[in-house]
Amino acid sequence: MPLLLTAVFALLATGCWDRVEINNRGFVVGISIDAVAPADDEEEQAADSQFRICYQIVIPGGQSGDGEGGKGSTGYSNICGQAASVSSFDQYATDKLSRAPFYDHLKVILVSERVASQTAGFADMLDFFMRGTGVRRSIKILVSRGNAADALYAQSPNEGLPAADIEKISGNRSSLEKLPATQIGYIHERFMNETSYAVQALETKDKSAFVSGSAIFDGKTNRQQGALDARQTAGLNFLRGYQMRGTIMVRSAGSRIGLNVYEIRSRIRADVQDPAHIVFKVSVSAVVSIRETTGAIDVMQRPIADRIQRDAASEIESMIEEAVYAVQGIGKDALGLGEELKRNHPRTWKKVKNDWDQGKNLLTACEVRAHARVGIRLTGTVDQTERG
Numbered sequence: 354m355p356l357l358l359t360a361v362f363a364l365l366a367t368g369c370w371d372r373v374e375i376n377n378r379g380f381v382v383g384i385s386i387d388a389v390a391p392a393d394d395e396e397e398q399a400a401d402s403q404f405r406i407c408y409q410i411v412i413p414g415g416q417s418g419d420g421e422g423g424k425g426s427t428g429y430s431n432i433c434g435q436a437a438s439v440s441s442f443d444q445y446a447t448d449k450l451s452r453a454p455f456y457d458h459l460k461v462i463l464v465s466e467r468v469a470s471q472t473a474g475f476a477d478m479l480d481f482f483m484r485g486t487g488v489r490r491s492i493k494i495l496v497s498r499g500n501a502a503d504a505l506y507a508q509s510p511n512e513g514l515p516a517a518d519i520e521k522i523s524g525n526r527s528s529l530e531k532l533p534a535t536q537i538g539y540i541h542e543r544f545m546n547e548t549s550y551a552v553q554a555l556e557t558k559d560k561s562a563f564v565s566g567s568a569i570f571d572g573k574t575n576r577q578q579g580a581l582d583a584r585q586t587a588g589l590n591f592l593r594g595y596q597m598r599g600t601i602m603v604r605s606a607g608s609r610i611g612l613n614v615y616e617i618r619s620r621i622r623a624d625v626q627d628p629a630h631i632v633f634k635v636s637v638s639a640v641v642s643i644r645e646t647t648g649a650i651d652v653m654q655r656p657i658a659d660r661i662q663r664d665a666a667s668e669i670e671s672m673i674e675e676a677v678y679a680v681q682g683i684g685k686d687a688l689g690l691g692e693e694l695k696r697n698h699p700r701t702w703k704k705v706k707n708d709w710d711q712g713k714n715l716l717t718a719c720e721v722r723a724h725a726r727v728g729i730r731l732t733g734t735v736d737q738t739e740r741g
Contacts, residue, residue, distance in 0.1 A: 379452035382429070382460050383516025384411035385501035385698040387480050388467035392620030402466065404478070406442040407433040407502045408454060409516045428513045431505050439481035445486050456482070460520040461493045462537070463501035463555060469568060469577035476544065477529055483541050490538030491521045495555040496577065507562040515562065522564050523553055529590055529599030529614060530583035546735050548572040549710055551589065551687040554580060568678065569687045573711060579683035581676065582602055590741045592638050593689060594619025594724070600644060605664035611645035614729060621693050625701040629677060631719045632643075633690055637669060642731035658729055666725040673723040675700035682719045686710040690719065 389403040410429050432449065436442035447453050450646045462482065468474045482488045497504060505515050512518035523534045535552045543550040549572040555564050569579045581589065594617050601612050604716045617639050624632040642659070643652055652658055680688050691709045694702040710716045 356722075366557060375452060375498075379446075379450050379454045380411040380413055380457050381408050381454050382458055382514055383463070383505055383519070384439075384459065384506050385463040385465075385497070386439075386468050387465045387501050388471065388474070403435055403437060404442075405433060405502065406439065407431050407505055408442075408446055409505045409514065410450070410452075410454070411514070411627050417430075421560075429515075431502075433502060435443065439478060442483070454712070456488050459488065459492050460516045461495060461523065462502055463495050463519070464495050464497070465497050465501040466577060466580075468501075469496050469552075470568070472576060475570070475577065477536065479540065482537060489631075490536060490541070492537045493520050493553075494535050494537055495519070495523060496541055497563065498554060498556045498590060501555075503557040504562040506560065507557055508560045509562075519555065519562055519564075522562070525709045526596065526636045526648040527598050528565075529587040529597050529601065530566070531586060531597075532567050532590065533595050533597065543570075543572055544575060546572070548683040548692065549687055551578070551581070551586075561611070567687075569683050569685050571685050571710075579679075580687050581679055581687075584672060585679045585725050587673035588669075588674070589680075589688065591639070591725070592621075592673045592676060592721075594634055594637070601641075601665065601668060603661070603664045603668045605661045606650055608646050608648040608650040610647075610650075610661060612641040612727075613644045613740060614639055614641050616640040621690070621700055623701075625694070625698050628701055628705050629715060629718060631694070631701070631715070632707075632722045633693070633719060635673065635721060635723045637673070637723065637725040639665075639669060639725065639727050640730050641665060641727055643729065662727045662729060669725040669727070670723045673721070673725075677721045677723075680720075684710055684714050684717055686716050688721075690716065690721075 385407045387405040389405050410430055411429055429444055434442060434445055436445060443454055464478060468478060482492065504519060507515045507520035509515060512521065526533065532551055532553050540550065550570050551567040552565040552570060553563060553564055554568050565583045567581045568577050569581065570576065571578050571632060596617060599614055601613060603610050603612060617637065620636045623635045646652065650657060652661065677688065685707060705715050708715050
């Protein structure tokens with residue numbers, strides 16, 4: 354019996370041979386990837402494949418550390434350097450740090466527009482993480498206007514880690530001017546399906562990072578082809594029926610009115626009688642509440658409320674039209690219209706798929722007719738001085 358117990362304990366003891374103590378891990382929570390070579394010389398960029406990569410690493414115990422380029426903030430340190438790939442930079446960081454990089458708690462990957470616009474630059478940079486067995490598919494991906502590394506030095510009144518702050522801003526659905534969070538799992542699906550897509554855009558000003566607008570990618574090359582501004586991104590959210598909440602401003606009944614959007618529903622139908630000129634009919638319904646008014650206006654009166662609903666519907670239709678115009682100008686189907694054809698009109702899709710946003714680019718010849726309906730849930734409270 355003692356020999357049997359000894360054998361059992363010996364087998365169990367070998368189960369932790371590769372254990373790494375938590376204090377010996379370098380927890381990477383944010384990564385930025387910028388281009389080094391001149392933006393106007395793409396051949397040289399592709400040949401040298403030089404990138405400037407930064408890791409934001411948590412410091413155990415909240416001690417302050419010095420990252421390259423300046424003093425790090427309390428609780429984290431940024432380590433930066435040039436490398437030909439994320440793999441080579443991983444080796445560089447492993448050689449330089451006392452704790453090897455550990456990616457299981459990675460929150461955000463920030464890629465600059467210059468890298469995203471390079472031939473295969475975006476896909477190459479993400480390949481390292483898509484293949485990693487310990488990497489979560491919920492990691493947020495954002496395209497940065499300007500230097501992506503600036504966001505890792507941004508200041509936040511709420512979060513100690515810039516990477517954590519950006520992750521929460523990205524996932525905050527209380528803004529119509531940004532897309533739902535773009536996760537690495539979603540992008541991986543687009544890589545595999547060769548479907549064009551949109552990615553959240555990030556900008557850093559005055560040491561403050563904010564998410565607004567979107568970047569448009571070609572599903573074949575995974576290269577950024579253009580961008581949508583905040584208003585056009587709001588139109589994309591309405592068209593797709595993404596459950597984002599936020600505020601839209603409309604002029605109605607001689608007043609400027611702020612409306613909180615609580616709910617969005619969208620339905621897309623396609624008329625495929627002419628495959629060379631497909632007509633999409635988009636029906637959007639939105640539920641709003643009145644948040645703010647200017648001037649003397651009584652929103653409790655039915656004619657006034659009806660007019661606000663009509664004007665809000667017109668504003669939403671205008672946003673959608675601007676989004677469609679911008680996407681057709683870019684020529685890449687970030688609207689998901691091709692997916693609609695593939696799902697509901699497979700025969701037509703089989704005819705046009707090779708020329709949808711490639712080849713003849715039939716996307717630019719299609720027509721999108723948007724119709725919106727708005728319902729007011731709450732009008733808020735107001736005193737008699739506001740009624741005039």
